[in-house]
Amino acid sequence: MMLNKEDNKANSQPAEPKGGPAVTKRRARGKVCAMSGRRSGYSADSKDSIEAVGETVGKSTHKSSQKKAKRKAVTTLRSAASRVGRTVDNRSTVVTDSINAYFAGIKKFSLLSAQxxxxxSAQVAAGNAQARTTMIESNLRLVVNMAKRYMNRGLPLQDLIEEGNIGLIKSVEKFKASKGCRFSTYATYWIRQSIDRAVANQANTVRLPIHVNNDLAKLTRVTRDFAFEMEREPEVEELAEKTGFKLKYIKKLNTISRRSFSLDSTISDDMDQSLLDVLVDDSFPAPNELLGNSARAELIREWMGMIEENEREVIKLRYGFVDDAPRTLEAIGNIFGVTRERVRQIEMKALGKLRGIIEEEDMT
Incomplete structure (x- = not known):
């Protein structure tokens, strides 16, 4: 059975992008990316729309014209997707179609050789806006590949790509081929930094420093790999040995990793219910207590049969229906290959359904 699956700054701040903080803020506010499809669906002509980036930049050598061209390039990248296609009512369909259309659109841009x-890069340094646009377009796939590595970290893929594209634009402005490295190697730092900041600032209800988010990601990865290889959860001492973290710090990270959620946030994209709607109160007995009552055992089995299979299995494991040994969210996640957050969401959804069934039958 499959289940649906940062305030300390970096030690050294990168040099401020050309154009000063005002331009940087405009870019950040603009969420520079062709992924604005969340507001507008895509059509089959999305490739032509993205191609319009090169046509709108213009050629300019005068300093003021150059700045204007840069702003236009940023704006065009953002609006290339939003001005094509038609908006449909189904939100998930819009997002899926827009992402697929964007992926198809960026494939038309060929990769660049070292030469x-x-x-x-020499032309960009001289103020050639068209060369700048070409470098951006030819590396959009790099952003997508890196953004996918941050999935299931609290931000949807389209937001991750937007933030990555901001980092890509910064790297194009700062890249100097004379340093002796390929552009993709140089751009990776800026793209990763931009996405890291977005994840740290937006993904958590309580904002965490960037370095803490990075350490959490490392600890999670090491824990997952250890459990896969050894078929058991690692001890704190073993984690300390593999990560190089102190025992006290690992315990602190484990506490932080128990993420907080806003009670007003929705359970999932396809449900309108908020966490507050399904929050269990004291008047609702725990499922294992209900099963302990032989008079209600049959009813519980019947109610459990009225929810989805994945929800039923999570409830059974979570509350010890199988062997009187309740499992943790992390343990259940390891069984089915999903994150503890996903298991928590499924659990809350299932409890909400059971609560509704019981209230409907006037059994509370």
Whole structure:
């Protein structure tokens, strides 16, 4: 059975992008990316729309014109997707279609050779806006590949790509081929930094420093790999040995990883219910207590049969229906290959359904 699956700054701040903080803020506010499809669906002509980026930048050598061209390039990247297609009512369909159309659109841009990067970077340094746009377009796939690594960290893929594209634009402005490295190697730092900041600032109800988020990701990865190889959960001492973290710090990270949620947040994209709607109160007995009552055992089995199979299995494991040994969220997640947050969501959804069934039958 399958289940549906940062305030300390970095030690050294990167140099401020060309154009100063005002331009940077405009870019950040703009959420520079062709992923604005959340507000507008895509059509089959999305490739032509993205191609319009090059046409709207213009050629300029004068300093003021150059800045204007840069702003236009940023704006065009953001609006390339939002001005095509038609908005449909089904939100999930819009998002899926827009992402797929974006992926198809960026495939038309060919990758650059080392010589191309050297030539274009020299032109960008000289103020050639078209060369700048070409470098951006040719590396949009790099952003997508990196953004996918941050999935299931609290932000949807389209937001991750938006933030990554902001980092890509910064890297194009700062890249110098004379340093002797390929552009993709240089851009990776800026893209990752931009996405890291977005995840730290937006994904958590309580904002965490960037370095803490990075350490959490490392601890999670090491824990997962250890459990896969050894078929058991690692001890704190073993985690300390593999991560290089102190025991006290690992315990602190484990506490932080128990993420907080807003009671007003929805359970999932396809449900309108908030966490507050399904919050269990004292008047609702725990499922294991109900099963302990032989008079209600049959009713419980019947009610459990009225929820989805994945929800039923999570409830059974979570409350010890199987062997009187309740499992933790993390243990259940390891069994089915999903995160503890996903297991928690399924549990709350299932309890909400059971509560509704019981209230409907006037059994509370």
């Amino acid at each position: 191309d990067e050297k030539s274009l």
